[in-house]
Amino acid sequence: MERFDAAVIGGGLLGCFAARELSRRKLDIALLEAREDVCTGISRANTAVVYPGYDHEPGTLKAEMTVRANAAFDRLCKELDVPFSRCGSLMLSFGPRADAVLRNKLQNGEANGVPGLRLLDAERVYAMEPGLAPGLRHALFSPTAGTVNPWQLGIAACENAVHNGVQLRLNTKVEALHRDAEGYLLETDRGSIRTRAVINCAGLAAHWVQELLFPPSVRIVPTAGDYLVLDKNSVGKPTHILEYEPEEKVKGLTVVPTVEGSLLLGPFERDNTLDYATTEGGLFWVREQASRLLPGLDLDGTIRSFAAVRPNPEQMDGRSIHSFCIEHPAERFWSLIGIKTPGLTCARELGQYVAAALARELHAEENKAFDPIRRAIPKAHVLSFDERRKLAAAEADYGEIICCCEDVTRAEVLEAIRRGACTVDGVKRRVGTGMGCCQGARCEQKIAALLSEALRMPESAVTKDGKGTERIYNGAC
Amino acid sequence: MEHVKLLIVGAGAAGLSAALSAWDAGCRDILLADRSAIPGGVLPQCIHRGFGLTAFGEELSGPEYTERLLAALAGTGVRLSLGTEVLSVSHDKAAVLSRRGCVSRVRFERLILASGCREKSIGALPVAGTRPAGIFTAGQAQEMINLRHQNPGREVLILGSGDLGMIMARRFSLEGKHVIAVLEQGETYGGMARNYHRCMEAYHIPLCCRMTVREIHGQGRISGVTAEHLDSGEREYIACDTLVTALGLIPERALVRELDASPWLSLAGNCCRVHDIVDSAASQAQRVGHEAGASLS
Ligand SMILES: Cc1cc2nc3c(=O)[nH]c(=O)nc-3n(C[C@H](O)[C@H](O)[C@H](O)COP(=O)(O)OP(=O)(O)OC[C@H]3O[C@@H](n4cnc5c(N)ncnc54)[C@H](O)[C@@H]3O)c2cc1C
Numbered sequence: 001m002e003r004f005d006a007a008v009i010g011g012g013l014l015g016c017f018a019a020r021e022l023s024r025r026k027l028d029i030a031l032l033e034a035r036e037d038v039c040t041g042i043s044r045a046n047t048a049v050v051y052p053g054y055d056h057e058p059g060t061l062k063a064e065m066t067v068r069a070n071a072a073f074d075r076l077c078k079e080l081d082v083p084f085s086r087c088g089s090l091m092l093s094f095g096p097r098a099d100a101v102l103r104n105k106l107q108n109g110e111a112n113g114v115p116g117l118r119l120l121d122a123e124r125v126y127a128m129e130p131g132l133a134p135g136l137r138h139a140l141f142s143p144t145a146g147t148v149n150p151w152q153l154g155i156a157a158c159e160n161a162v163h164n165g166v167q168l169r170l171n172t173k174v175e176a177l178h179r180d181a182e183g184y185l186l187e188t189d190r191g192s193i194r195t196r197a198v199i200n201c202a203g204l205a206a207h208w209v210q211e212l213l214f215p216p217s218v219r220i221v222p223t224a225g226d227y228l229v230l231d232k233n234s235v236g237k238p239t240h241i242l243e244y245e246p247e248e249k250v251k252g253l254t255v256v257p258t259v260e261g262s263l264l265l266g267p268f269e270r271d272n273t274l275d276y277a278t279t280e281g282g283l284f285w286v287r288e289q290a291s292r293l294l295p296g297l298d299l300d301g302t303i304r305s306f307a308a309v310r311p312n313p314e315q316m317d318g319r320s321i322h323s324f325c326i327e328h329p330a331e332r333f334w335s336l337i338g339i340k341t342p343g344l345t346c347a348r349e350l351g352q353y354v355a356a357a358l359a360r361e362l363h364a365e366e367n368k369a370f371d372p373i374r375r376a377i378p379k380a381h382v383l384s385f386d387e388r389r390k391l392a393a394a395e396a397d398y399g400e401i402i403c404c405c406e407d408v409t410r411a412e413v414l415e416a417i418r419r420g421a422c423t424v425d426g427v428k429r430r431v432g433t434g435m436g437c438c439q440g441a442r443c444e445q446k447i448a449a450l451l452s453e454a455l456r457m458p459e460s461a462v463t464k465d466g467k468g469t470e471r472i473y474n475g476a477c
Numbered sequence: 478m479e480h481v482k483l484l485i486v487g488a489g490a491a492g493l494s495a496a497l498s499a500w501d502a503g504c505r506d507i508l509l510a511d512r513s514a515i516p517g518g519v520l521p522q523c524i525h526r527g528f529g530l531t532a533f534g535e536e537l538s539g540p541e542y543t544e545r546l547l548a549a550l551a552g553t554g555v556r557l558s559l560g561t562e563v564l565s566v567s568h569d570k571a572a573v574l575s576r577r578g579c580v581s582r583v584r585f586e587r588l589i590l591a592s593g594c595r596e597k598s599i600g601a602l603p604v605a606g607t608r609p610a611g612i613f614t615a616g617q618a619q620e621m622i623n624l625r626h627q628n629p630g631r632e633v634l635i636l637g638s639g640d641l642g643m644i645m646a647r648r649f650s651l652e653g654k655h656v657i658a659v660l661e662q663g664e665t666y667g668g669m670a671r672n673y674h675r676c677m678e679a680y681h682i683p684l685c686c687r688m689t690v691r692e693i694h695g696q697g698r699i700s701g702v703t704a705e706h707l708d709s710g711e712r713e714y715i716a717c718d719t720l721v722t723a724l725g726l727i728p729e730r731a732l733v734r735e736l737d738a739s740p741w742l743s744l745a746g747n748c749c750r751v752h753d754i755v756d757s758a759a760s761q762a763q764r765v766g767h768e769a770g771a772s773l774s
């Protein structure tokens with residue numbers, strides 16, 4: 001049986017960062033993920049905002065962590081070679097209720113130590129975002145807000161964890177847990193694993209995993225959100241993150257100019273569902289809100305819609321939990337349960353928090369060989385002409401274009417596969433193929449063929465997004 | 478830096494026709510670049526008949542039509558560069574080309590953009606639900622069946638009754654698949670009457686007008702859709718394992734999006750406007766090619 005010092009359950013953003021932060025210590029670490037790839041859960045469908053930290057009550061862990069995480073984000077993204085855009089955000093008010101909300105957030109933010117926050121009058125805001133609808137009163141400008149591609153950040157953390165010795169076990173679902181004097185025994189669908197310690201980062205299933213061994217202490221009430229994505233070439237895109245604070249007491253639209261250049265709109269929040277299906281009402285609401293807020297935005301540039309699921313933690317008696325729910329039900333067992341916004345912003349900080357706590361319990365020594373640097377897959381389309389010419393001359397595959405919308409070469413696709421992509425969407429998450437205006441209609445076929453060749457499997461076995469999503473019909477459904 | 482008099486982007490019916498006419502008009506320095514490894518654009522995957530009645534006086538298949546153009550091209554000095562993506566075009570009359578092992582910059586005097594169309598994808602419609610496997614554009618399905626001999630599915634619903642939708646309805650029937658229906662939001666089919674009679678009526682494929690898809694169901698693979706009758710607002714569930722979208726073509730002008738109209742730039746074929754018939758795309762391209770060629774001879 002395999003033995004580890006620590007097992008991290010769940011390869012989402014939090015699990016990948018927990019494993020990476022743990023690898024700063026001299027420990028044998030396993031990262032266990034149920035699916036065929038990392039970052040296929042909440043971490044791939046969210047709003048992608050790196051929050052500045054004015055949303056939370058002063059003095060809370062959330063407030064403190066968010067401000068710290070935000071300040072460290074440039075450095076983190078530099079270490080992990082992930083694009084980060086500190087584009088700033090504008091929280092928009094069109095009426096008295098929202099004005100009050102803005103003032104309150106400003107106060108919170110100042111108390112939390114958020115740098116550069118300013119309440120701007122309408123004239124200043126229109127100068128920054130000329131496309132905004134008339135009638136604006138104020139905006140809360142936060143220059144430190146930014147956006148990052150969440151799954152690229154998670155994948156980068158995972159690669160860095162593996163680089164530092166973490167054993168990644170994919171297709172490994174933890175199904176039962178036992179505890180004895182030595183530590184924990186994990187039964188997975190790929191055999192059993194012994195470990196001295198556990199960090200449970202199973203996302204939407206984290207409470208379920210904890211309950212495999214401990215009595216229930218937290219409930220998860222899932223809610224869902226619908227989003228739309230507009231093509232990078234759409235007319236009327238704003239350059240800042242916009243957060244519309246409506247007069248009615250409902251959550252307003254968030255608009256995010258992503259690092260890829262596309263525009264993310266959403267979410268429309270709905271109740272009690274675990275369903276990743278979007279709703280007509282939700283998509284209608286997003287479109288309607290978007291055209292109200294940005295009348296000049298060309299919604300014909302819509303290329304995609306998707307739904308996300310939010311795990312809302314509650315006490316067993318139904319009271320909601322506002323702080324990060326970090327559970328420690330027994331020695332050397334830590335759970336991150338129901339970590340929603342700002343879990344992306346704080347992914348590294350949360351990982352660091354549980355890793356440090358666990359290291360203390362394990363009396364682990366520092367791993368002096370820890371290397372924080374990870375290099376991204378070189379992208380041809382960001383290079384200058386001369387660099388690109390040289391690269392293609394040295395490596396022929398860098399001359400062959402596979403995805404013509406996003407300008408991704410064969411070399412990048414092959415490297416994505418070498419680094420672990422095993423589905424069409426896995427390649428997409430790593431190098432951005434199929435994210436453009438034709439949504440993969442022109443490159444999916446070529447990517448499937450490359451996957452089949454590189455992974456030596458028949459093309460009929462190539463999936464879009466894991467088991468059951470074979471591209472070629474196999475009569476199985 | 479390489480220099481050519483005339484650069485043509487796209488070696489479909491339009492690009493090939495433009496090149497031939499420019500050569501005939503006296504231009505002797507022509508580079509014709511296409512990203513695909515095979516010339517002809519959409520033609521090679523259109524194995525049905527129905528091409529070339531005006532130009533050649535007989536009904537050809539897409540591949541046959543391509544062969545005619547290539548045979549004519551062989552007698553010229555036009556340089557055909559396949560597997561070559563034109564990455565960008567700039568104001569100073571230069572283009573960046575990329576192919577295996579080689580990224581280069583080419584200066585030109587005139588440019589003909591003959592880059593065809595792309596298909597509108599389902600993501601552009603406000604259709605709710607999941608995004609399972611088994612959803613293809615008509616062009617994708619056509620490529621899978623005709624060029625790769627792959628099976629996209631068995632119980633097929635087609636959304637959109639333009640020529641592509643109707644031709645694919647017939648294609649699936651010929652493959653022994655069950656085409657449940659072709660849904661069309663308009664009052665009648667969107668494509669040519671000839672295609673309706675030949676591809677739909679002749680194969681008893683139901684055309685459901687004033688209908689559209691509102692929601693997609695299915696977890697791994699698509700299992701069905703919620704369709705709406707637009708006049709009554711009534712909805713029905715239609716089970717299927719494949720959804721083929723033929724939502725229309727969008728002229729592909731990404732390369733010149735940021736350029737203003739310039740005297741050195743012309744558009745030919747489907748990237749200029751959508752042509753239902755290859756002969757009309759080709760003859761428009763011939764005019765453009767002739768004019769450019771004459772000015773450079
Ligand atoms: C709608 C929405 C919008 C958000 N927007 C933002 C934002 O703008 N900014 C921000 O900072 N944060 C945001 N967040 C929060 C952030 O996205 C999450 O906190 C973060 O992605 C959580 O990651 P995770 O690793 O917990 O979950 P996941 O990514 O879901 O990872 C959990 C993993 O565990 C695996 N797993 C489950 N069970 C098992 C098992 N038994 N054995 C092995 N593996 C298992 C799953 O397969 C999955 O891969 C948002 C969240 C939501 C829902």
Ligand SMILES: Cc1cc2nc3c(=O)[nH]c(=O)nc-3n(C[C@H](O)[C@H](O)[C@H](O)COP(=O)(O)OP(=O)(O)OC[C@H]3O[C@@H](n4cnc5c(N)ncnc54)[C@H](O)[C@@H]3O)c2cc1C
Nearest residue numbers: 487489490491511512518519527563592593746747754755
């Ligand atoms: C399914 C279908 C059925 C049809 N049936 C008929 C029929 O029965 N009868 C009839 O007369 N007509 C038919 N047509 C119409 C006819 O085929 C088209 O109008 C015609 O072929 C369009 O030619 P084109 O050269 O403009 O475009 P395309 O054939 O699309 O060629 C464009 C070329 O440009 C290349 N390209 C684009 N951008 C770049 C770039 N940046 N760098 C390099 N290369 C690039 C592409 O690879 C492509 O090869 C049909 C069309 C389709 C799609």
